[in-house]
Amino acid sequence: MQIKDIVQEKKQQNIQILKEYLESFKNRSRAESNLLTILHKVQELFGYLDKEAIEEVATIIQVPLSHIWGVATFYHYFKLKKPGKHIISVCLGTACYIKGADEIVAKLKEELKTDLGGVSEDGLFSFEEARCLGACSLAPVVMIDDKIYGNLTPQMIPQIIKEYKRKHKE
Amino acid sequence: MARLITVYVNNKQYQVEDGQTIMQALDKLGYHIPRLCYHPKLSIEGACRVCIVEVDGMRNFVASCAYPISDAMKISTNTPELRRARRDIVELLVDNHPMDCHICDRNDNCELQRLSYAMGIKQRHFVGERKRYQKDVSSVAVIRDPEKCVLCGRCVRVCSEIQGVFNLSYAYRGFKTVVTTAFDIPIAESVCSSCGQCINVCPTAAFLEKNYTQELFEKLCDPGLIKVVQFAPSVRAAIGEAFGFPAGISKEKETIAALKKLGFDYVFDTQFGADLTIMEEANEFLERLKGNGKLPMITSCSAAWMKFMEQFYPDMIENISTCKSPMSMLGAMIKTYFAEKIKVDPEKILSVAVMCCTAKKYEAKRPELLVNGLSAVDIVITTRELAWMIKSAGIDFVNIQPEEFDNPLGISSGGGAIFGTTGGVMESAIRTAYEIYTGEPLMEIEISQIRGMQGIKEGSIELDGKKINVVVAHGLGNASKVLEIIKKEPQKYHFVEIMGCPGGCIGGGGQPYAGANSIPLDENILMKRAEALYGIDRKKTIRRAHNNPAIRRLYKEFLGKPLSEKAHKLLHTHYSPKYPKGIIPKEMTLR
Ligand code: SF4
Ligand code: SF4
Ligand code: SF4
Ligand code: FES
Numbered sequence: 001m002q003i004k005d006i007v008q009e010k011k012q013q014n015i016q017i018l019k020e021y022l023e024s025f026k027n028r029s030r031a032e033s034n035l036l037t038i039l040h041k042v043q044e045l046f047g048y049l050d051k052e053a054i055e056e057v058a059t060i061i062q063v064p065l066s067h068i069w070g071v072a073t074f075y076h077y078f079k080l081k082k083p084g085k086h087i088i089s090v091c092l093g094t095a096c097y098i099k100g101a102d103e104i105v106a107k108l109k110e111e112l113k114t115d116l117g118g119v120s121e122d123g124l125f126s127f128e129e130a131r132c133l134g135a136c137s138l139a140p141v142v143m144i145d146d147k148i149y150g151n152l153t154p155q156m157i158p159q160i161i162k163e164y165k166r167k168h169k170e
Numbered sequence: 171m172a173r174l175i176t177v178y179v180n181n182k183q184y185q186v187e188d189g190q191t192i193m194q195a196l197d198k199l200g201y202h203i204p205r206l207c208y209h210p211k212l213s214i215e216g217a218c219r220v221c222i223v224e225v226d227g228m229r230n231f232v233a234s235c236a237y238p239i240s241d242a243m244k245i246s247t248n249t250p251e252l253r254r255a256r257r258d259i260v261e262l263l264v265d266n267h268p269m270d271c272h273i274c275d276r277n278d279n280c281e282l283q284r285l286s287y288a289m290g291i292k293q294r295h296f297v298g299e300r301k302r303y304q305k306d307v308s309s310v311a312v313i314r315d316p317e318k319c320v321l322c323g324r325c326v327r328v329c330s331e332i333q334g335v336f337n338l339s340y341a342y343r344g345f346k347t348v349v350t351t352a353f354d355i356p357i358a359e360s361v362c363s364s365c366g367q368c369i370n371v372c373p374t375a376a377f378l379e380k381n382y383t384q385e386l387f388e389k390l391c392d393p394g395l396i397k398v399v400q401f402a403p404s405v406r407a408a409i410g411e412a413f414g415f416p417a418g419i420s421k422e423k424e425t426i427a428a429l430k431k432l433g434f435d436y437v438f439d440t441q442f443g444a445d446l447t448i449m450e451e452a453n454e455f456l457e458r459l460k461g462n463g464k465l466p467m468i469t470s471c472s473a474a475w476m477k478f479m480e481q482f483y484p485d486m487i488e489n490i491s492t493c494k495s496p497m498s499m500l501g502a503m504i505k506t507y508f509a510e511k512i513k514v515d516p517e518k519i520l521s522v523a524v525m526c527c528t529a530k531k532y533e534a535k536r537p538e539l540l541v542n543g544l545s546a547v548d549i550v551i552t553t554r555e556l557a558w559m560i561k562s563a564g565i566d567f568v569n570i571q572p573e574e575f576d577n578p579l580g581i582s583s584g585g586g587a588i589f590g591t592t593g594g595v596m597e598s599a600i601r602t603a604y605e606i607y608t609g610e611p612l613m614e615i616e617i618s619q620i621r622g623m624q625g626i627k628e629g630s631i632e633l634d635g636k637k638i639n640v641v642v643a644h645g646l647g648n649a650s651k652v653l654e655i656i657k658k659e660p661q662k663y664h665f666v667e668i669m670g671c672p673g674g675c676i677g678g679g680g681q682p683y684a685g686a687n688s689i690p691l692d693e694n695i696l697m698k699r700a701e702a703l704y705g706i707d708r709k710k711t712i713r714r715a716h717n718n719p720a721i722r723r724l725y726k727e728f729l730g731k732p733l734s735e736k737a738h739k740l741l742h743t744h745y746s747p748k749y750p751k752g753i754i755p756k757e758m759t760l761r
């Protein structure tokens with residue numbers, strides 16, 4: 001409960017910072033040409049394109065939300081969803097690839113019910129790819145936050161995911 | 171007039187005007203180049219490349235909708251290479267499309283079908299991965315099925331350039347490109363006004379109205395219900411088109427007959443509701459003119475406009491007339507006055523409305539409009555849905571024996587009929603307000619200043635030496651323009667009529683699809699439909715709402731006076747700001 005309040009407070013602070021930042025864009029014509037710069041700022045502040053923040057942007061620079069959404073989804077570097085509490089990076093480096101990383105990806109997709117680059121339905125995991133995590137001898141490799149899991153087989157995945165979910169329920 | 175230039179089309183020499191696109195010039199010469207993303211009322215996107223032609227000296231085929239014609243140009247429209255290239259383009263669309271025609275709402279009236287046929291596509295070549303999406307059935311009015319979308323972008327442009335709603339855009343990229351709302355939120359939670367213009371312009375079934383025909387067919391067989399239906403002025407002005415009649419022929423009595431054959435017990439006229447609206451609205455205006463309430467007063471009968479206003483201009487709520495729409499007023503009278511008259515429990519009445527409009531489906535579900543806890547209108551179907559029901563039930567509409575409206579809610583004045591076209595509500599309100607105010611009949615009742623298809627029309631009348639300025643706008647984009655003027659000059663107008671769709675209700679989102687030889691939003695067709703309504707008005711002996719004897723009786727027997735307490739309870743409503751808040755861009759790209 002308390003943590004929630006802190007998170008909320010932090011968010012409101014960021015919204016305030018964003019509003020001040022947007023002040024200088026308010027009366028510029030061709031607001032749309034500044035959109036990318038602004039979206040980068042939102043991502044920097046919130047870690048992703050937070051909806052409330054984007055609504056602020058739309059209102060202040062007077063650009064329709066749908067238009068912002070079109071731009072935001074066009075570029076790969078914008079995160080559209082709030083990152084998960086844990087970051088799962090699956091290594092797609094050469095060594096891991098040869099040892100069957102694609103099967104690991106397929107299994108993770110199934111478990112997390114999201115594609116690479118997405119966030120699991122429960123909001124717990126971000127699912128990302130990585131290039132050589134420097135643990136080739138353990139290939140195939142997955143890193144969750146800063147912990148390395150090596151010599152994986154697809155069968156091992158559900159157990160690992162379950163472990164994180166369990167920790168969260170406690 | 172523009173300079174004449176000489177061009178060659180398939181080796182034939184022609185003189186054409188300079189300063190137009192190849193497509194425009196060829197259209198006039200009688201060469202109809204196939205097209206998809208192009209629409210004359212919308213900006214040119216030049217994206218689909220279905221409209222390519224060959225131009226001598228150019229390395230690639232050019233998109234004729236976007237490329238200007240020039241002197242001495244040699245154009246080929248039908249070479250084997252060109253035909254193959256066009257066919258490939260359409261084939262790619264078809265290969266990425268569900269083969270659902272026989273179970274699809276657009277079957278028999280689909281531009282993709284027509285294109286595919288015209289291109290001579292006989293088989294599917296590249297049967298690869300096809301895009302997969304969920305349907306969005308969240309809205310009670312507008313359904314979206316992205317699997318059927320061919321990314322022509324016409325909906326995106328109509329929603330922003332004509333309607334000024336900006337609800338849709340292309341999102342993502344490459345194979346994943348899709349037309350969607352901001353944050354992919356369901357239509358029901360978006361700023362969508364429910365106007366249905368995206369349905370009108372969509373070449374396929376990617377946008378559709380929420381269909382209530384099955385439910386209605388079932389209820390029509392329920393012996394425990396009294397089935398009552400009303401239909402809007404614009405329905406009669408357009409339904410014939412769905413049966414192959416030319417545009418502009420009123421099919422009022424045929425529609426009544428068909429509804430009776432479908433099983434309705436009573437067929438009433440939304441034009442009666444329109445007369446009632448005028449009684450309340452004209453009196454409300456005169457009250458405001460006396461200083462009781464805010465001016466300018468803005469009309470409130472267009473459902474899409476109401477939602478738009480609550481989201482985009484909530485600060486103007488006080489300017490909006492509190493009158494319910496004709497549909498909702500008549501619905502309220504059906505569930506009260508009429509129920510009392512025939513001594514039936516209003517819960518036993520099924521109140522149906524046939525509307526030219528998809529937004530009326532949304533309006534009927536507004537909780538503010540409940541009458542003693544009951545819906546004033548239980549089911550709304552569009553002109554299109556009714557045409558389908560008539561066909562599906564095997565009713566021979568073309569040769570049907572005409573029938574008359576039922577009493578007492580089927581009698582209307584000419585003022586009620588013209589409600590369906592832009593300017594009609596204002597014209598009718600003026601006819602009545604003038605006479606109430608001055609005590610004398612208005613001599614010139616056809617007010618030509620505010621007729622016609624111009625987007626914004628201004629006019630003025632004298633009320634006992636006082637000049638009353640009025641303005642009429644149709645299409646939500648034009649509404650925005652007028653509201654921006656009012657924000658700057660609040661004194662400029664006294665009375666404002668706004669209709670959400672281009673042309674007014676006659677151009678509503680529920681009207682018959684454009685056929686093979688016409689285009690959606692065609693102004694000529696809109697004008698013919700309007701003319702059908704003006705024709706009804708001219709033929710009526712009673713042309714002013716306040717002279718309608720059935721309306722007089724309704725006030726005498728039931729409501730008392732206009733704006734009475736009872737009238738307020740049953741015929742007036744209120745509005746409130748809505749989330750998400752709509753945003754009109756600073757640099758408006760309205761057309
Ligand atoms: S939208 Fe047209 S082409 Fe597609 S399934 Fe429906 S009728 Fe067939
Ligand atoms: S119904 Fe109207 S407002 Fe809604 S998406 Fe379609 S065009 Fe836009
Ligand atoms: S939904 Fe219809 S109008 Fe919109 S882009 Fe797709 S095919 Fe075109
Ligand atoms: S390739 Fe995967 S850790 Fe090096």
Ligand code: FES
Binds near residue numbers: 204207
């Ligand atoms: S119609 Fe010309 S490019 Fe689409």
